[in-house]
Amino acid sequence: MIREAAVFLYLLFFRIIFFVFKICCRRKNTVVFVVSFSDNPKCVAREIMRQGIRAQLIFLCRGKCIDDFKGQKVLPFETDNPVTIFLSAYHLATASVVFVDNYYGFLSVVHFKKGVRCLQLWHAAGAMKTFGLEDHTVSFRSKQAKRRFLRVYSHFDQIVVGSDRMAEIFSRSFHLDDKHMLRSGVPRTDRFYDRNYIRDSVNSITSRYGKKKKILYAPTFREGQGEPLQLSLDLDLMERELGKEYLLFLRLHPLDHLRYARERSGWSDDFVIDCTDWPDLNPLLCSCDLLITDYSSIPFEYALLHKPMIFYIYDFNQYQKERGLQKHYLEGLPGPAARSTEEVVSLIQRGAYDLNKIEAFAEEWNTYSRGHSSRNVVDFMRSAAPWLQSSTVSKPERDRG
Numbered sequence: 001m002i003r004e005a006a007v008f009l010y011l012l013f014f015r016i017i018f019f020v021f022k023i024c025c026r027r028k029n030t031v032v033f034v035v036s037f038s039d040n041p042k043c044v045a046r047e048i049m050r051q052g053i054r055a056q057l058i059f060l061c062r063g064k065c066i067d068d069f070k071g072q073k074v075l076p077f078e079t080d081n082p083v084t085i086f087l088s089a090y091h092l093a094t095a096s097v098v099f100v101d102n103y104y105g106f107l108s109v110v111h112f113k114k115g116v117r118c119l120q121l122w123h124a125a126g127a128m129k130t131f132g133l134e135d136h137t138v139s140f141r142s143k144q145a146k147r148r149f150l151r152v153y154s155h156f157d158q159i160v161v162g163s164d165r166m167a168e169i170f171s172r173s174f175h176l177d178d179k180h181m182l183r184s185g186v187p188r189t190d191r192f193y194d195r196n197y198i199r200d201s202v203n204s205i206t207s208r209y210g211k212k213k214k215i216l217y218a219p220t221f222r223e224g225q226g227e228p229l230q231l232s233l234d235l236d237l238m239e240r241e242l243g244k245e246y247l248l249f250l251r252l253h254p255l256d257h258l259r260y261a262r263e264r265s266g267w268s269d270d271f272v273i274d275c276t277d278w279p280d281l282n283p284l285l286c287s288c289d290l291l292i293t294d295y296s297s298i299p300f301e302y303a304l305l306h307k308p309m310i311f312y313i314y315d316f317n318q319y320q321k322e323r324g325l326q327k328h329y330l331e332g333l334p335g336p337a338a339r340s341t342e343e344v345v346s347l348i349q350r351g352a353y354d355l356n357k358i359e360a361f362a363e364e365w366n367t368y369s370r371g372h373s374s375r376n377v378v379d380f381m382r383s384a385a386p387w388l389q390s391s392t393v394s395k396p397e398r399d400r401g
Contacts, residue, residue, distance in 0.1 A: 004142060007105060014089055015109035021093035022113060028387045029054055032095040034077060035061045036102040037123035038068035039282075040160075043187035044099065044121065045072070047374040048381075053388050058091050062102075068279060078104075096385050100156075103132075108151035117384045119377070120159040124297030125186040126166055126365040129220070130324035132173030137323070150175060157384075158182040160377055162189065162300075162369040169326065182380060185366070185373030191282055192304040193371030201283035209273065213246045214288040215348075218281075219312070220296040221253035222319070232314050233292070234341040239271040241345045249284055252276045292344065295325060299334060303362035304369075308353035309335035312344055334361035 031048065033041040038061075045057055059069045060077035075091075076084050092098060092110070100107070101121045112118065130136065133149065141149075153174040160182050161167045167181040174180075191197050205214070217233060238248060250272055275284060285291075291302050291309045299309055311333050319325065330337065334357045338344045346352075368376075382388050 004144060007145075007148075011105055011109045014085065014106050017086055017089040018093045018106075018110045021090045022111075024090075024094050027056070027094050028096050028385075029056055030058065030091070030095045031055045031097045031099070031381075031388075032058045032060065032091050034092075034098065034100045034102075034104055035059055035065045035069075036063070038065045039188040040101055040121040040123065040186065041099060042068065043190060043374045044377055045069075047187070047378045051375075051378060053378070053382070055096075055388050058095075060088050060091065096388070097381055103149075103152060105148065105152065107155040108148040110155075112155075115385075117157045117381070118155050119182070119381070120156040121187070121377075122159060122161075122170070124300065125162050125189060125369065126297055126300035127169050127173075127326055128295040128297065128299075128329060130173070130326060132170075133175060134173050135324055136321075156180060158380070160184055160186060160373075162186040162373070163365045163367040165364055165367075182377070183368045184376035184380060185369035187374040187377055189301055189304060189366060189369040190371055190374050192286070192301060198286045198305075201286035204283055205287035209247060213290070214284075215242075215246050215248045215290045215292060216251060216275075216284055216288040217248055217292045217312075218251040218296055218298055219253075219294050222315075233312060233344065235272055237341050238345065242348060243271045246289075246348075247271060247273060249273045249275045249288065251278075251281060251284075290348065295319060295323075295329075299361070300365045303334055303358050304366060306355060306358055306362070308351075308355070308358070310344055310347055311335055311337045312339075313337050314339050332361070334358045 033045065035041045041059065045059075048055060048057065057072060059066075059072055059074045061069065061074055062077055066074050066076055075087055077088055079085070092106070093112075095112075096116060098112070098116065098118045099121050100118065101123045107118070132138075132153065133146075138146065138149070153176060156174065156176060157180065159167075159170050159174070159176070159180055161170060162185050164183075167178065167183070170181065171177060219231075219233075235248065235250075242248075248271055252274075275281070278284070285298070285302055286305065289307065291298065291307070292312050293299060293309065294311060294313050302309065313319075316330075316337075316339070320329075326332075335354075336347050336352055338347060
């Protein structure tokens, strides 16, 4: 009840000041990005600038994302600072195009001016977990909260998708029909078609960490774990069995990282590299030889590199019950599943991977992500907002594979 009351008061305040600012004339050259995950917004913003479009770009950022847009007009979003709330409401009320990349409660209480388009740049190219109205935790929320969710989703004019499979999941999760799906491909996948980017990434990581094979362990966030966070993958065992040949890069969710007591972990810096605070994970994805994950969305992009994956799902039954996974999760995995560290080590030592499965997985989930997704999204934006014109000749794109 306290949570719902706080949400209600915040949204009521936002609604009032948004309405006041909405009376102002819309600025026909303003594009606002509301950001929780910076990759897709950065790709689209770069493409807008590459095409020389005369537009003011404004970034309303949650958390640490504000550090990813230095040199741009950036504001913290969803804070308790009245000044930033006023400024955020002003920019949203007077924008021509609004990009969002997550669920944002403010959409439940605002109405954009006629002609304003709201595009959902969802932060994942595919889905292992359920989300939206299919999230198991929704059943514990109030009727008021569920109505708010539906009002938010109804504001998505188009949802950027990379595959028909993901379009179907969005339709179920947001209760929106197929006309809302923009089959442009997912902008953040473009870099995995850029041969120069991949080469530079590999050279950069190799020059820093040497030529040992590289494993990336990137578990998803789990609610309800105690403090300090205890990793379920036995890093000591991994080092004993694999340390001569491999390095292990550890990428925790930021919330998990805050609860992880390194001094109690006992792992060695000679084997484990904590890359949780790295601002950009993509160079490591291009460089690592193997991904270990669970219910994360990373495999959908990593599959484009045609490299092996292991799914460490030690808590599968519990996670399925409490959080929810997409139907046929196990059957659709592009790599072997393991329930213990011993199984993980054995799979690595035996090289028990099927690259044909990975290629099929990449094709299924990235049907429309072919290296030009950012351009496709911006082209659609210009068709939807024809007053956004180019003032310069666009620069050529980098070499694509």
